[in-house]
Amino acid sequence: MIRWRLLFFAVLLIAGGLGAFFTTAEADNNDSNELVYVIPVEKEVERGLEAFLNRSVETAEEQGADHIIFEVHTPGGFVDAAGNIAALMRNTDVPTTAYVTGDALSAGAYLSLNADEIVMAPGTRMGSAAVIDGSGSAADEKAQSAWLASMREAASLNDRDEQYALAMADSSIDLPELGAGEGELLTLTPGQAEEVGYSEGTYESREDVLDHIGMSAASVEEMETTFAETLARFITGPIVVPILLSLGTLGLVLELFSPGFGIFGILGASSLALFFFGHLVAGFAGLETVILFGAGAVLLLIEIFSPSFGVLGVLGIAAVLSSLVLSGYSTTNILFALAIALVITAVASFLFLKYIGYSGTLKKIVFEDQAGNEQGYVSNTSREHLLGETGRALTILRPSGTAEFNNERLDVVSEGGYIEQGRKVKVVSVSGSKMVVREVKQTEAAD
Structure with a gap:
């Protein structure tokens, strides 16, 4: 009997152990299958952020993420970039949550509304989403209408x-x-957002949000911008682009006025290299724009050293400008930046030439020697020795004609009056080969 009891307890222990093992294994298996990607939406909404979010969402989808949390903290940004990011958020098959961790203003509020649900941290805000133009003024009626439709x-x-x-x-x-009276834009606090149904809850931390979506035990992958993406976002900023283009064009132009390949050339080449690097990483430009720029630069160099009556120069300038315009995320912005760069380059080049002069590449191809009398160059025979001499008009002078002086026929011009053939004339002025004569009156001849 005792032996049977021992056997019964042994079976119970084994069964309990196996049950606990499979329960733990199943729980572990469930945990490993739940994956949440956290993607920050920070700083200004622009095409650099769009490129980062594209990569992040694509990575989350490839890794089989069960949920994406967008942690939003942005003052807004460009409408075109916001529209593209919103489409990205709507089109993903992965459930999304916008977690407002700071301010979700302007385009940030619009992006948050495109998530499947919104939650907010205490002390945050969402709203104030008026569309403005590049100068900071209210956009025109057409742009405002389109933006209101997008918000709706x-x-x-x-x-x-x-x-x-x-x-x-x-x-x-x-x-x-x-709190949005007449003439004021609506900005919601967390409590107000919950009250009007724009937020599903207010949570202190990411862990609270994970608990809210039922994935507190899920594996969390946080996307971070790479160094290249961070640099690209800085380089493609609306303030940095004109600076880079100005330094690039000015550096290369001044290099032509300076001997060797020095600081100006390095500055110009580095600035343009940074411009293309940032726009390539951000996804605005392709390698074809770099190739087009290189082709334009080659054509300009050929034009400088082997002039082609301007044909290659015009083609080179067109290729360079086209490559820069095609690299920009906005044609209007890049044209404005180019205009600033060209004005700065023109003014700086003028001042450089005026106060410093040039001794670089251009000096080697510009002919500066003068062909004067001091160097032995004589363009015509001087007749200054005939000044005051008297001769005879061989032809009618009206006012130009031919006169004879010391048995030498010379082309002359009267002072403006008509002089008949055969009349006596006197040389009153000599300028190079030009001789001016005056008729000698009979009384003057008698004297």
Whole structure:
């Protein structure tokens, strides 16, 4: 009997152990299968951020992510980039959550509305999404209408009340109960966002958000920008682009006025290299733009050292400018930056030539020697020795003609009057080969 009892307890222990083992294994298996990607949406919304988010979402999809959390903290940015990022967020099959960790203003509010759900951290804000132009003024009516339509569409994606999205972008909508009186844009606090259905909750930390979406035990992968992407976002900024183009063009132009290949050439080449690097990494430009720029530079060099009556020079300038325009994320912005660069280059080059002069590559191809009398060059025979001499008009002078002086026929010009053939004339002025004569009157001849 005792032996049977021992055997019974042994079976129970084994069964319990196996049950615990499989339960733990199943839990571990579930944990390993849940994967959440955290993608920061920070700083200005521009095409550099768009390139980073494209890579991040693509990586999350390839790795089989179960959820994507966009941690939003941005003051806004460019409408075109915001539209592309919003499309990226809507088109992914992975469920998304926008976690507002700072301010989600302007384009940041629009992006948050494109996520499947929104949650906010305490003390954050969402809203104030009026569209403005490049000068900081209110956009025209057409652009404003398009932006309001985008805000309305984003709100309707998850059945949110459209009037609050419109109030974020249109100050004429009056919502005083939410602190947006007449002439003010709506900006929601976490509590207000929950009240109007624009937030699914307020959470202190990422762990709280994971618990909210039911993935507290999931593996978390946080995307980070690479050094190249960070540099690209800086380089492609609207303030940095004109600076790089100005340094690039000015450096190369001044290098032509300076001997050897020195600091100006290095500065110009480095600035243009950074410009193309940033736009390549950000996805704005392709290798074809670099090749086009190189071809234009070669044509300009050929034109400098082997002039082709300007044909190669014009083609080179067109190729260089086209490559720069094609590399930009906005044709308007890049043309504005080029205009600034060309003005700065022209003014700086003028000052350099005026106060320093040039002794570089251009000096070798510009002919500066003078052919004067001091060097033995004589363009014509001087007749100054005939000044005051008297001769005879061989032809009618009206006013030009031919006269004879010391048995030598010479071309002459009267002072302006008509002189008949055979009359006596006197040389009154000599300038090079030009001789001016005056008729000698009879009384003057008698004297």
